[in-house]
Amino acid sequence: MNKNLPRDVFLYFLSIITLVVSAVSFGVLVFQYINIYFPDALVDYYKPASSYFSSIRHSLAFVIVVFPVYVWASRFLRLDIEANPEKRDLKIRKWLLYLTVFVAGLVIIGDLVALLNTFLEGEITSRFILKILTIFFIAGSAFYYYFKELKLDDSKKDWNIWSIRVFPLIVIIVVLTVVVSGFFVAGSPSNRRMERFDERRIQDLSIIQNQIINYWQNKNVLPDNLNELTDEVLGVFVPVDPKTSESYEYFILGPLSFELCSTFETKSNNNIKNNIRVPIIESAILRPRGQNYNWQHDIGRTCFESIIDPDFLRIEKPLPL
Incomplete structure (x- = not known):
């Protein structure tokens, strides 16, 4: 053997x-x-x-x-x-x-x-x-x-x-x-990379949304542009597009409403038949406390509107002693 x-x-x-x-x-x-x-x-x-x-x-x-x-x-x-x-x-x-x-x-x-x-x-x-x-x-x-x-x-x-x-x-x-x-x-590796870029963009928009709401809570007015959100002393910086390094778009729609826009490379699949498990909720329920949780998007430029509810988000200032 x-x-x-x-x-x-x-x-x-x-x-x-x-x-x-x-x-x-x-x-x-x-x-x-x-x-x-x-x-x-x-x-x-x-x-x-x-x-x-x-x-x-x-x-x-x-x-x-x-x-x-x-x-x-x-x-x-x-x-x-x-x-x-x-x-x-x-x-x-x-x-x-x-x-x-x-x-x-x-x-x-x-x-x-x-x-x-x-x-x-x-x-x-x-x-x-x-x-x-x-x-x-x-x-x-x-x-x-x-x-x-x-x-x-x-x-x-x-x-x-x-x-x-x-x-x-x-x-x-x-x-x-x-x-x-x-x-x-x-999806292919290249498609997955584009999806990760889009996931990062959604995270950035969510951060910017919170920064805008915090700004309104402190000053009772929406910022004129995203640069006003930057605070070097507190270390607050506004995220930019991870791929192009360009600023996200921001528009004031009214005293309590604003819109954030970005350009996406893929389409979110959260509402595709046989892929969706989360129901589409009406806007009144979708934006509790003025925050937009519905980040579904198509390929290309997509905008997300947020409406601030002052009854939920207003910060009461302490009474003077």
Whole structure:
């Protein structure tokens, strides 16, 4: 026997670890797709689809890096056994193969119990069925592949058959399809960068809005321009566009109303059908205490109006002693 036991032990451990990480990440990825395209009003009413994007990106990163390592390690071990058939009887290999089959079986049972519990709690049938199919595909694929491998070891048959050659290729194609879909669902890296710029712009506008309200509370009048908000002594500075470094637009609409404008690179997806979980609230409720919490925007220049309610925001000056 060609003795490379340390290498074999390392590769088999690498194979099972990367299999577990890939399977979990793949499952999270598909589950997030299901949550986005089959929203449950009971669970996701106040949760926009974009809240799932971070989890999708993390799972994509794991699958893109770890799954190819698993494929390489598995293929290397298979070719090594084809060249050295006596290695089929390595105890470490037998232990890890049986462990993989055992874990896959436990995963199927555990996930079925968890999903059935959510179904009994009232989850919609389509989400339940799709998640069940996802679990069966992941755990069932691992269980089937390694169980067949153990059966072939017992019969000493040649590995050049469908269950060893074609089936893994089908799994790889499915994984690639799911990974590519992730870039369409969560957006490309360049699109994500534009979204982050827009998120920063919304944060800046919210800060400026609060600065304007504080200015009005102190002076009982709106500032003529944004430069009046700057206070070097207190360290107060007005944010500018993070990409162009230009000032945001500010317009006075009345004694108690003003408008802030900015140019956005993407469209907010908080009110898109099947993506929106937060209802559109009427303006009277939308602006408590004069603050605008509705920052939905289209691509291009968008303005946001704020109306100050003096009954809520006026600061009573202390009476002289």
